[in-house]
Amino acid sequence: MTEKATPSPEAIKAWARLMRVSRQLMESAEEALKAAGLPPLAWYDVLHELAEAGEGGLRPFQLIERTLFAQYNISRLLARLEADGLVEKLPVADDGRGQTIRITASGREIRRQMWAVYGRSIAELVGAKLSADELTMVSALLGRLRQPPAGD
Amino acid sequence: MTEKATPSPEAIKAWARLMRVSRQLMESAEEALKAAGLPPLAWYDVLHELAEAGEGGLRPFQLIERTLFAQYNISRLLARLEADGLVEKLPVADDGRGQTIRITASGREIRRQMWAVYGRSIAELVGAKLSADELTMVSALLGRLRQPPAGD
DNA sequence: TCTATATAGATGCAATTGCATTAACCCTGG
């Protein structure tokens, strides 16, 4: 019976701030990429995971777990990335259903270019606004709001 | 020259948490509404603003300022809300271009129903995870990340 | 082995979003 149907004013305010600020920041970052003639953030997320995965690549379902994108969304995003030559799809030896996605050289290059812009956005939008301790505190508090699994 | 092109690890982590957690929470809330057969969150945002505005209603451009939705988005969202009888569009006396949007009785009713579900989500997703002090701290820290103007 | 069920990924179709432009109106300066 500790469930409350009505949230406290503090909870409402924190929720509102979280939703509003995250949307604003996301849009700012997205805008910066667009202004630089680069692809949207979603592409970065995928390229980033693939770059970290290295030559072994990742299966689409692993990307889904890591990026939180919907299955159909990943499916189509990968199709676009492949069409642009940023990733390649390889068959999987022991599972005829699946495929392995590997980032290509130009994929890495685009990712690098995107990070130059994206990283600057992060530095300006959050790095310059809060101290390292405060940022750590934000991470810790938000970490406690994560849903079931986890990750980063 | 205090501009840094590369963000600190703390900034990156805080950014990643912010993006990931806000998306997760948003989706959870959205899911709860859908499961209850209610309209999406965006509708709530607009109905909420209109309910607070009272009988005087609001102009679309005021809704844009408050909700951060794009102009064309508000335009179409209002068309849907009107089609569902949740808001009404009234001509404005002193400005022939514009209109005033006013929430209807059924609009208030839907908003009430949505809040029953949405409020519970907020209580469960953030209210139950952090103390009041911690929630206040989150609000304060996130508040410092807000872009130019402000609001709530 | 063979069937039932689960998993991986793609896709048709409707709804929504984003972008650019447009239409209608307002306001200021000459």
Next chain:
DNA sequence: CCAGGGTTAATGCAATTGCATCTATATAGA
């Protein structure tokens, strides 16, 4: 008074998202 420029809101069209479903393969169990 009126031309030029700004503001308010809508809209055509392309791209993306969401939903439901579908195909193909894998796996567990009788």
